[in-house]
Amino acid sequence: MEKKDFKGWLYLLPAILFLGLFMVYPLIDVVIYSVEEGYNFASQSFFGYGVYNFSYVLHDPFFMQAIKNTFIIVIITVPLSTLIALLISLGLNSIKPLRDLYQTVFFLPYVTNTLAVGLVFMILFKKTAYSDGLINLIINFFGHESIDFIDGPYAAKMFVMCFYTIWIVLPFKILILTSALASVPQTYYNAAKVDGTSKFRIFYKITLPMISPMISYLIITGFIGAFKAYSDEVAIFGTNLNAAGMNTIVGYVYDMLYGNSGGYPSYASAASLILFAIVFTITVINLMVSRKNV
Amino acid sequence: MSDFKDYEKIEKTARIARKSQTGLTYFLLTLWALIVLFPFYWMLLTSVKDYGSYNSEYIPKFFTTSPTIQNYVEAFNAVSLGKYFVNTIIFTAVTTLIMLVITVLSAYAFARLKFKGKDFVFALFLSLMMIPNELVVITNFVTITNWHMRNTYMGLILPSVASVFYIYLLKENFEQVPEELYKAAKVDGTSDLKYLLKVLVPICRPTIVTILILKVIECWNSYVWPRLITDNADYYLVSNGIQQIRENGFGRDNIPAMMAAVVVISVPLIILFLFFHKKIMEGVSRGGTKG
Numbered sequence: 001m002e003k004k005d006f007k008g009w010l011y012l013l014p015a016i017l018f019l020g021l022f023m024v025y026p027l028i029d030v031v032i033y034s035v036e037e038g039y040n041f042a043s044q045s046f047f048g049y050g051v052y053n054f055s056y057v058l059h060d061p062f063f064m065q066a067i068k069n070t071f072i073i074v075i076i077t078v079p080l081s082t083l084i085a086l087l088i089s090l091g092l093n094s095i096k097p098l099r100d101l102y103q104t105v106f107f108l109p110y111v112t113n114t115l116a117v118g119l120v121f122m123i124l125f126k127k128t129a130y131s132d133g134l135i136n137l138i139i140n141f142f143g144h145e146s147i148d149f150i151d152g153p154y155a156a157k158m159f160v161m162c163f164y165t166i167w168i169v170l171p172f173k174i175l176i177l178t179s180a181l182a183s184v185p186q187t188y189y190n191a192a193k194v195d196g197t198s199k200f201r202i203f204y205k206i207t208l209p210m211i212s213p214m215i216s217y218l219i220i221t222g223f224i225g226a227f228k229a230y231s232d233e234v235a236i237f238g239t240n241l242n243a244a245g246m247n248t249i250v251g252y253v254y255d256m257l258y259g260n261s262g263g264y265p266s267y268a269s270a271a272s273l274i275l276f277a278i279v280f281t282i283t284v285i286n287l288m289v290s291r292k293n294v
Numbered sequence: 295m296s297d298f299k300d301y302e303k304i305e306k307t308a309r310i311a312r313k314s315q316t317g318l319t320y321f322l323l324t325l326w327a328l329i330v331l332f333p334f335y336w337m338l339l340t341s342v343k344d345y346g347s348y349n350s351e352y353i354p355k356f357f358t359t360s361p362t363i364q365n366y367v368e369a370f371n372a373v374s375l376g377k378y379f380v381n382t383i384i385f386t387a388v389t390t391l392i393m394l395v396i397t398v399l400s401a402y403a404f405a406r407l408k409f410k411g412k413d414f415v416f417a418l419f420l421s422l423m424m425i426p427n428e429l430v431v432i433t434n435f436v437t438i439t440n441w442h443m444r445n446t447y448m449g450l451i452l453p454s455v456a457s458v459f460y461i462y463l464l465k466e467n468f469e470q471v472p473e474e475l476y477k478a479a480k481v482d483g484t485s486d487l488k489y490l491l492k493v494l495v496p497i498c499r500p501t502i503v504t505i506l507i508l509k510v511i512e513c514w515n516s517y518v519w520p521r522l523i524t525d526n527a528d529y530y531l532v533s534n535g536i537q538q539i540r541e542n543g544f545g546r547d548n549i550p551a552m553m554a555a556v557v558v559i560s561v562p563l564i565i566l567f568l569f570f571h572k573k574i575m576e577g578v579s580r581g582g583t584k585g
Contacts, residue, residue, distance in 0.1 A: 007486065008409025015400040016415075018456035023422055026433030033432065088326060091319045104571050105327045108334070111567040111574065113515050115533045116556040119540060120333040123340070123549055131352050134336075167329070175579050228428060231517050231533075238541060239521075250428050257432055258522050268432050276429055 033269035046266075053270035062242050063271060066252040072158060073165060073248070074226040081166045082218055085173035090203075092174070093181045103178065110171035118235020121164050125149035150237065157237070157246055165232055169225065173218050180214035181207065216290035220283060227279050230254070249275045337560070341365050341553040348550050365554035374527060375555055378535035385450050385520075385531055386513035392455040393509055394502070400461045402490050405468035406476055423458045427518075435522050445526040454519065460505045463580065467501040468494055504577035507570055514563055532559045 009016075033039065034054070038047040057063050088106065092099055109117070126133050127148045136146040149156045184207060192202045230250040233241055241247035242255065249271065256268035340348065342361035369375050403409075404416055434453045443449030471494060479489040495502065517533035524530055530538060539555055567574060 004407075005409040008403050008407040008412060011399045011403035011407060012415065014396045015419075015456055015461065018396065018452070019419070019422060019458070021437070022434055022453040022456065023425060023430050026430035026437075027425060029433040029436075030429055088323065091323050094319055095316065095323070102323050102327060103575075105330055107571065107575055108330055108564075108567065110578065111511055111563045112560055113533060113536070113563065115515075115517055115536045116559045117333055117337075119536060119552060119556055120337045123553075124333070124336065128547075131354060134354055137353060172578065175575055179579050224426075228426065234517070234537065239537060253428060253432070254518065254522065257435055265432050265436060272428050272432060276426065279426070 030269045030272065033266050034273050036266055039264075039266040053266045054274070057267055057270045057274065060267075062247060062255075063249075063252050065242075065245060066247040066249050069158075069246055070227060070229060070248045073162060073229050074223060076158075076162045077165045077169065078219060078222040078226050080162075081169050081173060082215065082222060084166065085170055085177050085218070086215070088170070088174050089177035089181055090207075092178050103174075106174050107171045109168055110175075114168060114231045115235045118164060118232060121160065121167075122150060122236050125160050127152075151244075154245065157244070160236055161233065161246065164236055165226070165229065168232055169222065173222070176214055176218055177211065180211040184210045212293070216286070216293075220286045220290070223282050223286060224279055227275065227282070249278075334560075334564075337553045337556050340550055341557045343550050345548060345550050349547070365550040366558070368548070368551040369554040369558060372551065373535070373539050373555070375535060375539075375558060377528065378530050378532050379558070381447075381529060382514060382531045384447060386510055388447065389451050389454050389513050390506060390509045392451070393457060393460065394506065396456055397460045397464055397505065398490070398495065398502075401464035401468050402486075402494065404461070404465045406473075406494075407486070419458050419461065423462070431519065431522070434519075438523055443523075445524050445529045447529070449523050450520055450529070450531075454513070454516070457509070460509070463505060464498065464501055467498045471497050500573075503570075504573055504580075507566065507574055508577050510566070511563060511574070535559075 035049045035051065036046040037050050037052045039045075092102060092106075095102075124134050125136075127136060127146055127150070132140070132146040133149075135149065140146060147153075147156050149160045188206050188210075189202065192206060197205075228250050229248045233246055233248055233251060237244040237246045241251045247255070253268045253272045253275070256264045256271060339356070339358060342363070342365065343358050344360065344362050344364065347358075347360075404412065438444060438449045438453070441449075443452070475493060476489060479493065484492075515533065516531065517537075520529075520531045520534050521537070524534065527535075527538065536555065536559060539552055
């Protein structure tokens with residue numbers, strides 16, 4: 001090797017070392033784990049190769065519950081958060097005074113610790129012996145009886161979950177959309193104004209097509225992020241998500257790996273590969289749809 | 295004459311419509327701002343409420359007349375919040391520092407050095423950006439366990455120091471610096487390392503600061519990996535500490551003390567945000583995603 005070549009590799013060495021050890025090797029290893037049947041963590045031995053791990057995971061009711069929860073969270077939060085973010089960004093874009101202030105406030109949830117703020121949400125929604133919690137008081141005020149959001153019916157728990165998820169993911173989306181809206185050339189709007197175009201038509205014919213690449217970017221990253229939901233669930237319902245019936249796919253992977261039900265890296269690997277396959281498929285579909293329409 | 299009056303009328307209604315629309319926009323934006331800010335207000339308020347009076351309020355009060363710092367004392371004494379705090383600071387500082395060295399060196403190699411196989415390695419790096427963390431965490435957990443690094447700082451830090459995205463971000467920035475500078479430095483006999491440290495890094499400081507801040511936020515909020523790799527409270531980070539407090543801290547019902555802990559944990563990042571909000575928002579919009 002020439003001296004010049006050697007130097008380049010030397011500068012890259014630390015990155016290659018760490019990425020190789022903690023990203024490339026695990027990537028191969030996870031596939032191997034997933035096909036090793038009867039892997040024992042203590043003795044690090046296994047019986048043979050096969051697809052038993054996948055079949056075990058797919059027949060596990062906890063995994064099915066996790067899949068269901070994850071899909072509901074994805075289907076509700078991704079479109080809703082994108083829509084709300086769009087409305088807020090349009091609002092921000094139409095005002096001048098205080099815009100920076102609003103923008104900064106809206107971004108605040110991004111920098112907060114999910115676990116910490118989740119605890120506050122839990123307290124706001126939780127029904128305890130001595131108080132029904134603030135949200136329930138508001139519900140009572142409108143003449144409905146209290147709902148137990150944290151330990152109660154599935155729909156109530158899902159509502160809290162989706163509300164918190166949207167609260168957490170909005171800052172990023174608002175930020176991206178406001179900068180996309182700001183980059184639409186003003187001349188287009190002026191031309192439309194001269195023609196006396198209606199506001200709705202301006203939005204539909206100018207704004208939307210101009211920012212649609214960013215919207216599709218947000219939808220794709222939103223899908224990927226929502227499928228990997230986990231910490232937000234722990235923040236609201238605690239670490240024992242299976243007991244709360246609110247586990248997610250990622251939660252299932254970690255439970256299989258560690259914790260009271262843990263010690264099964266093979267099942268965890270199989271589950272994480274299934275998750276990867278789902279996310280990959282959805283992303284490809286998203287890309288195909290957006291290529292057609294954007 | 296009546297035509298003239300009509301114009302006036304039309305203009306007047308248009309003005310009213312415009313004004314009421316602006317008013318509505320402000321109203322809705324303020325509403326959302328309140329929803330965003332309210333949890334922060336609530337945790338601050340609850341954290342200064344006296345334990346007894348908090349529990350006696352069936353209808354929670356929106357203010358308190360007798361704030362107390364007792365809950366903060368409790369938060370630091372009853373659980374080792376101070377310890378979690380120090381752990382998180384060590385973890386964040388060391389991880390960010392090692393990450394910075396690795397990132398600067400590799401970004402430089404990709405941006406300025408010429409060597410065989412560079413394009414191939416770069417393509418490989420980019421493809422790694424698409425790999426979700428969930429896929430590799432299983433083996434990393436086994437690796438760290440086999441190295442007997444559970445419940446050590448090394449075990450916490452090592453898997454989180456290399457980040458392809460930041461390398462890519464910095465490489466793009468390095469490439470914007472005119473190559474003539476590099477050639478001039480070469481003619482003067484400046485070594486690569488000296489050129490990197492004395493010229494490139496100072497010029498690209500804004501990007502480096504952005505990367506640092508984003509990494510600090512990421513470290514401060516990391517939960518999943520620390521939870522897997524530590525089960526000894528001596529090595530808990532703040533996120534795990536919070537979870538610990540929630541599940542068996544002050545007795546489940548001492549919510550004011552819990553909120554005091556939450557405030558203590560949230561404050562450093564909020565201060566960071568207040569000082570650097572322009573930089574953080576700019577950095578995030580350049581392609582950061584959460585976590």
